[in-house]
Amino acid sequence: MSACVYIPVQNSEEEVRVVLDQLPRDASDIVDILKAEQAPLNIWLIIAREYFKQGKIEQFRQILEEGSSPEIDEYYADVRYERIAILNALGAYHTYLGKVETKQREKDDNYVLATQYYNRASRIDVHEPSTWIGKGQLCVAKGDLAQASSQFNIALNEDQNNVAALLGQACVEFNMGENEDQYQKALESYKRSLDYYKRALRAYPNCPGVARLGLGYCRYRLGQFDKARQAFQRVLDLDAENIEALVALGIMELQTNEVDGIQKGMAKMLKAFDVYPYCSMSLIHLANHFFFTGQHFLVEQLTENALAVGNHGLMKSHSYYNLARSYHSKGDFEKAGRYYMASVKEINKPQEFALPFYGLGQVQLKLGDLKNALSNFEKVQEVYPENCETLKAVGHIHVQLGQIEKALEIFRKATRVDPKDAQAFMELGELLMPTDPGAALDTLKSALNILKREGEEVPVELLNNIGVLFFEKGExxxxxxxxxxxxxxxxxxxxxxxxxxxxxxxxxxxxxxxxxxxxxxxxxxxxxxxxxxxxxxxxxxxxxxxxxxxxxxxxxxxxxxxxxxxxxxxxxxxxxxxxxxxxxxxxxxxxxxxxxxxxxxxKCPNALTMLADLELKSDDWVKAKDTFRAARDASNGKDSYSTLSLGNWNYFAAIRSEKRGPKLEATHLEKAKELYTKVLMLCPANLYAANGAGVILAEKGHFDVSKDVFTQVQEAASGSIFVQMADVWINLAHVYFAQGHFALAVKMYQNCLRKFYYNTDSQVLLYLARTHYEAEQWQDCKRTLLRAIHLAPSNYTLRFDAGVAMQKFSASTLQKSKRTADEVRATVTDLKNAVRVFSQLSAASSYHSHGFDEKKIRTHVEYCKHLLDAAKVHCEAAEREEQQNRLKLEAVRQDSLAEEARRKADEQRKYQLERRKQEDELKRVIQQEENFERIKEQWKNYSTSGGKRKDRSHFEDDDGGNGERKRRKGGKRRKKDRRKDHYEQEANIEDEQEEMDEAEAKQMNSQVEEADRANAHLGLEDSDAEDDMGYSAIIRKRKAWSESDEEDEPAERIRNPTPNGYRNSAGSDEETRGNGRSTQNEEEDDY
Amino acid sequence: MKLAGLKTAENAHDESIWASAWVPATDNRPALLLTGSLDETVRLWRTDELSPAAPPLGGHALGVVSVAAHPSGVVAASASLDSFIRVFDVESNSSIATLEAPPSEVWNMQFEPKGTILAVAGGSSASVKLWDTSSWQLVDSLAIPRQESSRPTDRTGGGKFVLSVAWSPDGKRLACGSMDGTISVFDVHRAKFLHHLDGHFMPVRSLVYSPLDSRVLFSACDDTHVHMYDAEGKNLVASLSGHASWVLSVDASPDGAAIATGSSDRTVRLWDLTMRASVQTMTSHSDQVWSVAFRPPGGTGVRAGRLASVSDDKSISLYDYS
Known part of the structure; x- marks a missing residue:
């Protein structure tokens, strides 16, 4: 049973029956009939509409276009309403076309056509409301909401209850709400829209359910979800297969985010899908759902369908997004990236749909395209400035780009935004680790607390990092x-x-x-x-x-x-x-x-450098250098440690060679300096390179500058348990020493010993002794050396030095014009000890080689013995003096006794005898005193020259002694790469290298010798001085020599910075010769 | 098993104290503590008040590095850096003998448990000198043979520089430790070198046998470890770590259950031998602890265990060991 229309046959009672569902395919037949029979226009309209309903758009248009042709206008000039209706239908049709059309030009063409039709309709009757409504809808389609609103208003002015106008107005308001950025204003619009819908429904309670959809949408937008649901439900009650209502309800159910809701929601979506498989909304949501259930095949199918049916930009964007997501989760980043890109392209501004930007950012991040990833995440951030995930992603990219400050700022914000985001705290903490361990620890602890409170699993890395920070703090x-x-x-x-x-x-x-x-x-x-x-x-x-x-x-x-x-x-x-x-x-x-x-x-640089250090330790210089080089090459020169070690190698090479070629030395020093500078360029915070540079400066005599450098290094080195830079303390002390600030140097050495070595380093003790020696604190010097011997019993050099110190003490005491018998006795004791020490050394050297020249030791022994003899005289003298004082006292006492006795017994004779005896005594005393005076005179001669010597010797040490004795350590890279696992190992290796350096430094302390030598020389020179006592002629002569020798002197300066091993094996002969030579030099300088 | 601080005598010497030993009790006096110092004196102290038992004893030069007491408690020996050993009567401080065996230096000394021999670590002579305690004559010199496996020679000339000695409680064995870390074990009666104990590579400054077991030897080494050896079986039984710097001295408690160590890290540690772990750390000293000594049992009415420690900070600390 189908509907039909009857076209009255002109001038007859007959009618042509046209069965509506059997309309001919070719509309021309119908048009011909209509034209021929001059059928009323409403029949034209009915038939056209029927074609439209059946989807035969062409026929629809053909009939209407015929029906609005000028001849028809003329013929039906007085049939106004139907003509308007036809024009309006065409207008609406083109409006629709324009709305659906994607190509802007055709869109515009359609709108132009629609406008023309409406205008024609208006020309027929300007008051016809349906034209206004049509115009309004055209404006809505064009997005000109204000214009649309005024058109609808005109219609409403005609008839307060014009349902179509009311609905149109509601639609306008709703869309205004959609377009409104400000939430409050948008709400106002929705409210107004809701009012219009209500009015429409009141005016026409039986309107199709679809009208209630708008009601539902408004309610939804206003947050009145229950009422919205009711509205949609009502739509469904009226029309169980209303897709929009189904989808809307489905979405609302899904949004409850509860299992139950989601199931219901999905049921609705499925139903919508069953009813109409081409609704992109439901397709997208279904796809969305299947994405979460992991059925990627379905996702793709559904999305492709959605893409095929829908032409709406946002919908497409969603569809692409779903596809992209699906590929993303499958790990196909390239495809995912492409679809995300497609999705993004469909979006005009990120506000509409930010997720694909996020996804695209993720994929780009994954594929290493940091810059684009960053810009995408930043777009997401524009929309959701407080979104933690995005903040973290952006922060992460900044870290990767090396923009630490920026990253820190962002992560700080993330932790502020969500104080419960353990991940953000972890990232922040890790970022802080290299720069601010304290804050890092606090941050990581917060992360830990959050995780624990939430009962989540604590990642191993987090605990590891916290542990490391505690470790570093020394807890x-x-x-x-x-x-x-x-x-x-x-x-x-x-x-x-x-x-x-x-x-x-x-x-x-x-x-x-x-x-x-x-x-x-x-x-x-x-x-x-x-x-x-x-x-x-x-x-x-x-x-x-x-x-x-x-x-x-x-x-x-x-x-x-x-x-x-x-x-x-x-x-x-x-x-x-x-x-x-x-x-x-x-x-x-x-x-x-x-x-x-x-x-x-x-090619492991760490292993290679360690090996090189060991080789250096076993005195394998050439091999060590090669290994260091290999290490440097293995790390492409990025490993500053090996470069630094090469610098050290050069420095050591500069100061070690016995036959000192000034040229060679200068080259080595220059090379060392170059390498240190290189390291500093690479890594300006490298303490060890700075230290090395300081040493080179000191080596060249720029003590003030080097002092600054050392002081800064020292400051920087305090703080971490992994940085133990004893060397810089020692170097600083050396500089003080070189500048003659002995007290400061002593303090510095002592602090260093205590702080870094538990007072066990005999080498530093030796430096200390040397300083005491220069400061002429003989007893301190001696005691320091004795401690050193106690710590390093087999180091015979220390014994030699102790002997020299005692000898020097004795000599200087004897030089003094005033001294007590006790002092002299102490001198004698020390001299005896010195003799013993030297003789023991001499004896020991017969079957041990400690690198001493026996002859030299013998000289010392002889000299000490000689001194001892001299001292004995002094001692006797002093003792006699003392005796004499005692006797004097005795005499006085006896005097008084005698007085008493005389008073008592008056024995004149006895008194005289006593007196004579006294006189005799006195004479002898005077004689002795004269004798003593003579000796003193001799001493005086000597001591003046001694005073001179002192000055000279300081000077001498300044360039001769301490420069070389700078110790240093090989560098340590403070590579701040502390990402999780990595970091600790790094630190360890550093540490380890540091330790290696430590040992290396010790080994290099061939410089021991240096100090020893210096001591030795001074000592010997004394001995000569003593020998020369009184022979001023010779002294003068020597003075003359020294002047002429002055020029050679710098080149001849003594140096024996040989490592011990060297000395044991090859060097002893040469070395001693060197000593002898230099001894002479010094001595000459002194006079 | 624990230590409780009893008393610390500050400035007991004028300089660093380097050596300590207990003089066993005799019939008419309780045990005394004997200390030697860089200030070149040897002093005697009464327990538990740590008051001087005699005026400072002189006769040394260059610092006293070692003191030892005869088991009878009548005689004691002290040695200084000038390589002289002074043997004296504890009561009267009268010198009995002055010993030297040039060119050998003198480091650690220990009397044989029965008191017939004084063993002296001979430094660079690579030997232990044995002195007869009645005639005070040098009776033997136990030399360490050169080891076959040539270790890279120590550049400080340390080689077999002998630093420490220890007698086994049965008097049959003598162990000595050297700069390069090796420990040599001798059969005293046959005057024969038996074997080395390896494991240390730095100076071994102190050795002691367990009073209960003549096989068990403890060594204190600069490598911060104390090793426990089975000296007969050549086995390393345990390696005890815990000190932060050189271990300078080790002594075994008379009950054999514990050892005490003194270290450069300024601490004294007590080690439980069954747990093989450090059970207590004493921090009364402010500088290197050069010597620790448990008081030997004996004497009337003295049952309480005592441990003494001496340090570079010039102080002596006394602990109750229980």
Missing amino acids: FELAEQTFKEALGEGAFLSFLFERTKCSIVDCGAYNGQYWDMTIFHQLEDEGISLDFPWDKITTLFNYARLLEQIRNSERASILYRLILFKYPDYIDAYLRLAAMGMERKNIQLSIEMIHEALKIDD
Whole structure:
């Protein structure tokens, strides 16, 4: 049963019956009939509408266009309403076309056509409301809401209750609300829109359900979700298959975010899909849902459909977004990126839909396109300035771009925005680690607290980093707790420790235990799992490092070995074991470990530098240099440590050679300086390079500048337990010494000893002694040397120095014009000791070579003996003087006694006798005194010249002595790469290298010799001086020589900066010759 | 097992104190503490008040590096950096003998448990000198043979520079420690070198046998470790770490359950031998602790355990060990 229209046949009662659902395909037939029969216009309209309903748009248009042709206008001139209706229909049709059309030009063409039709309609009757409504809708379509509103108003003025106008007005208001940026104003609009809808419904309660949709949307926008739901439900009640209502309800259900709601929502969506499979909204939401359930195939299908059916930009954007997301989650970043890009392209401004920007940013970040990623995230940020995820992403990119400050700022903001975002706190903390460990620790602790409060799993890295920060702060117990927590249920650890405690090692195979994994095998055989996940290995390593720091080296070594047992490629564990071996002077073990590390990676710069240090230690200069170079090349010169070491190498080379070629020395120094500068350019915060530069400056005599450098380095070095720069203290002390500030130098040496060496470094004690010596604090000097001997019993040089100090003390005491018998006696004792020390050395040298020339020692012995003889005279003299004083006193006493006696007994004769006796005594005394005076005279002669000498000797030391004795350490890279796992190892290696340097520095202290020599020379020169006592003629002669020799002097300056080993093996002959020579020089200078 | 501080005598010497030993109790007096210092004096102290038992004893030059007491408590020896050993009567401070064995230096000394021999670490002579305690004549010199495996020679000429000696409680064995870290064990009666104990590579400054077991030897080394050896089996039984700097001195408690160590890190540590771990750290000193000594048992009415420690800070500390 289908509807039909009857076209009255002109001039007849007949009618042509046209069955509406059997309209001919060719509309021309109908048009012909209509024209021929001059059918009323409303029939034209009905048929056109029917075509439209059946989707036969062409026919629809054809009929209407025919129906609005000028001839029709003429013919039906007085049929106004129908003509208007036809024009309006055409107008509406073109409005629709324009709305749907994507190409701007055709869109505009359609709008122009529509406008023309409406205008024609208006010309027929300007008051026809439906024309106004049509015009209004055209304006809505064009987006000209204000214009639309006024058009609708005109219609409403005609009829307050014009439903179409009311609905139009409601629509305008709603869209105004949509377009409004300000929330409050938008709400106003929605409210007004809601009012219009209500009016429309009141005016026409039976209007189709669709009208209520708008009501629902308004309610929804106003936040009245229940009422909105009711409205949509009502629509569905009226029309169970209304897609919009289904979708709207579905969305609302989905938004409840509860399982139940989501299920209902999905049911609605499915229904909408069943009803009309081409609704992009429902397709998108379905796709969205299936994305979350992981059914990517469905996602793609649905989205493709959505794309095929919909032409709305935002919808397309959503669809592309869904596709992109799907690929993204599947890890196909390239495709994902393309779809995100497509999605983004559909969006006019990020406010509409920010998510694809975020996704695109993520993909770009993943693909390393940091710049574009950043700009995309920033777009998201424009929309959601407080979004934590975006902030973190932006911050992360800034970190990657090296814009730390910016990143810090952003992460700080993120933590402010969401004080519960542990991730943000973690990132912030990690960023702060290199620059502000204190703040970093606090931040990471907050992250930890958040995670714990939320009951979430705490990542190992977080605990690891906190542990490291505690460690660095020196809070070892907290650090240990944290590491243990990070390692989790480490029951096997304590078990392991317990077990290894009982293992007994054969001494002969002492080093073998480091290779012995049987203990671990045993434990595994017993069913104890030693497995630990890879992400805990860093923490395990750090824990071992901590154990090392708190001197539990046994356990530390077990842990390192455990790491190697499980992960045999873990180079750092080998290197730590090597470092531990080195610390205990187990060189063989160290070398084995390093070679093991090199087996894994023969280009590992850390292993190479360590090896080079060891080679340097064993005096293998050339090899060491090659190894350093290899290390430098292996790291492409980025590893400042090896460069720095090369600098040191050059410096040492400059000061070591015995036959000093000034040229060679200058080249080496220059080269060293160059290398230090290079390191400083690479890494301006490198303390060790700065220290090295300071040393070179001091070497060249720029003490003030070098002092500044050292002071700054010293300040910078205080603070971290990983930076232990004793050298800079020593260098500073050297500078004080060089400038003659002995008291300051003494303080500095002492503090250094106490702070860094637990007072165990005999080398620094030697420096100290040297300073005391220069300051003429003989007893302090002697005692310092004795302490040094006590610490380093086999260092005979120290004994020699002690002998010299005592000799010097004695000599200087004897020089004094006034001295007590006690002093002289002390002198004698010390001289005796000196003789003993020297003779012992001489005896010992017969079967030991400590590098002393026997002849020289013998000279000392003889000189001391000579002094002793002299002193004996002095001593006797002094003792006599004392005796005499005593006698004087006695005499006085006896005098008084005699007086008394005389008074009592009056024995004149006795008195006379007494008197004569006294006279005799006196005579003798006078004689003695004269004698003594003579000797004194001689001494005086000497001491004047001695005074002169002193000045000279200071000067001499300034350039001769201390310059070379600067010690320094190889550098340490303060590489601030402290990303999670990395960092600690870095630090360790640094530390380790530092330790290596330490040892290296010691080794280099061939400079010992330097100081010793200097002492020795002074001593000897004294001895000559004493010998020359009284022979002023010779002195004068020597003076004359010295002048002529002056020029040669700098070149001849003594230097024996040879490492001990060198001296043991080859050098002793040459060296002593050198000494002899220089002795002469000095002595000449002095007079 | 614990230590409790009893008293600290500040400025007990004018200079760093380097050596300490307990003089066993005799019939008419309790045990005394003997200390030697850089100030070239040797002093005797009464316990527990740490009051001087005699005026400072002189006769040394260049600082006293070692003191030892005869088990009888009558005689004691002190040695100084000038390589003289002075043997004196504890009661009267009269010199009994002055010993020297040039060119050998003198470092640690220890009387044989029965008191017949005084063993002296001979420094660069690479030997231990044995002195007869009745005639005060040098009776033997136990030399360390040159080791086959040539370790890279220590550049300080340390080689087999002998620093420390220890007698096994049965008097059959003598161990000596040297600069390069090796420990040599001798059969005293046959005057024969037995073997080395490896594991240290830095100076071993102090050695002591367990009073209960003649096989167990403890060594204190600059490498911050104390090793526990089975000296007969050549085995390293345990390596005790904990000190932050050189371990300068080690002594075993008379009950054999504990050892005490003194270190450059300014602390005295007590180690439980069953746990093989440090159980207590004393921090009464402000500088290197050069010597620790447990008081030997004996004497009337003295049962309480005592530990003394001396330091570079010129002070002596006395602890109750229980």
